[in-house]
Structure formats: structure tokens, C-alpha cells
Amino acid sequence: MDNRYSVQEFIQKTKQEDKGQGLFELETERILEINLDGDIWAKAGGMISYRGDIKFVREGILEHGIGKFFKKALTGEGTSLMKASGNGKLYxxxxGKKISIINLEGESIYVNGNDLLAFESNLDWDIKLMKKVAGMLAGGLFNVRIEGSGMVAVTSHYEPLTLLVEPGSPVYTDPNATVAWSGNLQPEFVTDVSLKTFFGRGSGESIQMKFEGSGFVVVQPYEEFYAAEQQ
Incomplete structure (x- = not known):
């Protein structure tokens, strides 16, 4: 009898295993396991399973102050967060996006709001709406600035690529393919009519993000369009 496809073989190949990596653990490239003992913030709707005593609370409108409330109203549901509290395992x-874990050590990072999966509750965060492109890119573009010491999990379609930004050698990216960048960089939005038919395929196809200085920017091999752009 061929045991390659037996139930036991399937379980053996796919069962959860403790890797002993700490609070955030990549159970697979596309599933994040959180060994919860306290609180974490996660993308609303990101929970696929849990075990233990865990409570979920959707982010309160005024939990983080009136300033974030107004920015949240402008950015829509893309940054909706939930707080998971308790003890147990959260998945x-x-x-199906690929997950990367970044451990900040007193550093800061900007993450596209669509690509933020989870982060430790002790980290400071703030929503940043890029107003200059709100009229150029349908639905605008927003990101979350995270700072402090702790774990952040970000997602990307397929494998991410990190490009180093060096003085005198700016890096240009497609906004829809940009996942994250170092907190010390302030991207500038530029347009190049000559690239209109070559750079991107969305409504903002002639707009690029220009990164100058010293730092890094993370891109994915995929253009992530927002609901407003797809209509």
C-alpha cells in the first residue's frame, strides 16, 4: 500500500511544531505563530486560528487619541487593527502573502498599511497619510510608522527585495510595489511623463517614490492596488 498520501503522512508533513523562536515565530512562510502572553496588535481579520485563553478587541476609535481618529477616517479600513490579549497560541x-519578521532595536520603520500584519503592543506607532498623492493615486496612500524595541511582522506578495539607499544614489520605486522603508527616510513623489507607459499599470502609473539619503526600502514583485483603484 502506498503511504505517501495517507492521513498520518499528511498530518506529519503539515502539523504545527514549536520552533522555540520566541514571541513571533514563522510556522510556515505564510503563517505567523504568536506565543502570546500579554497583548499584541494585529491586522483586523488576520486571525486564522488560536488555542488558549485569548480575547480579541477591535481598535477603539479614540483609543489612540483624536489625531489618529481623524487620520483613520481619511485612510479608510486599511489600517483597522485588533488587540489580542491573553495566553495561548495565535495564528x-x-x-497567503509571504511574512517577514523584523526585530526593531530602538529603530523605526515605515510599513505600507496594507502590508502590516502584527506588532508588539509596547511599540509606538502612528498612521501617516501621504496627502500629496491622495489626488494622484485613487484612494491615496497611507503607511504606519513604528518605533521602539520589539517585533513587527510585515507581508509581501512573493519574496521581498530590500534595496539600500546611499547618499548621491537615490532609489525610485512604484508606490504600489513598495512595502516598507527605514524610518529616517522621507520619500518624495515625482512624476516622469516619459515613463508613463513603462512604469506601473495603475491609475498612478507615472508616479514614483524617490528615496534619498542613507537607509533601505523594501519592494515586492507585485503591484498592490487598493479597493478604490479597482473600481
Whole structure:
């Protein structure tokens, strides 16, 4: 009898295993395991399973102050967060996207709001709406600035690529393919009519993000369009 496809073989190949990596653990490339003992913030709707005593609370409108409330109203539901509290194992995923864990050590990072999966509750965060492109890119473009010491989980379609930004050698990216960048960089939006038919395929196809200085920017081999752009 061929045991390659037996139930036991399937379980053996796919069962959860403790890797002893700490609070955030990549159970697979596309499933994040959180060994919860306290609180974490996660993308609303990102929970696929849990075990233990865990409570979920959707982010309160005024929990983080009136300033964030107004910015949240402008950015829509893309940054909706939930707080998971308690003890147990929590499993998160986002449409099968690849997950990367970044451990901040007193550093800061900007993450596209669509690509933020989870982060430790002790980290400071703030929503940043890029107003200059709100009229150029349908639905605008927003990101979350995270700072402090702790774990952040970000997602990307397929494998991410990190490009180093060096003085005198700016890096240009497609806004829809940009996942994250170092907190010390302030991207500038530029247009190049000559690239209109070559750079991107969305409504903002002639717009690029220009990164100058010293730092890094993370891109994915995929253009992530927002609901407003797809209509």
C-alpha cells in the first residue's frame, strides 16, 4: 500500500511544531505563530486560528487619541487593527502573502498599511497619510510608522527585495510595489511623463517614490492596488 498520501503522512508533513523562536515565530512562510502572553496588535481579520485563553478587541476609535481618529477616517479600513490579549497560541495570515519578521532595536520603520500584519503592543506607532498623492493615486496612500524595541511582522506578495539607499544614489520605486522603508527616510513623489507607459499599470502609473539619503526600502514583485483603484 502506498503511504505517501495517507492521513498520518499528511498530518506529519503539515502539523504545527514549536520552533522555540520566541514571541513571533514563522510556522510556515505564510503563517505567523504568536506565543502570546500579554497583548499584541494585529491586522483586523488576520486571525486564522488560536488555542488558549485569548480575547480579541477591535481598535477603539479614540483609543489612540483624536489625531489618529481623524487620520483613520481619511485612510479608510486599511489600517483597522485588533488587540489580542491573553495566553495561548495565535495564528495570523493575510491572503497567503509571504511574512517577514523584523526585530526593531530602538529603530523605526515605515510599513505600507496594507502590508502590516502584527506588532508588539509596547511599540509606538502612528498612521501617516501621504496627502500629496491622495489626488494622484485613487484612494491615496497611507503607511504606519513604528518605533521602539520589539517585533513587527510585515507581508509581501512573493519574496521581498530590500534595496539600500546611499547618499548621491537615490532609489525610485512604484508606490504600489513598495512595502516598507527605514524610518529616517522621507520619500518624495515625482512624476516622469516619459515613463508613463513603462512604469506601473495603475491609475498612478507615472508616479514614483524617490528615496534619498542613507537607509533601505523594501519592494515586492507585485503591484498592490487598493479597493478604490479597482473600481
Amino acid at each position: 495570523l495570515a493575510d491572503q
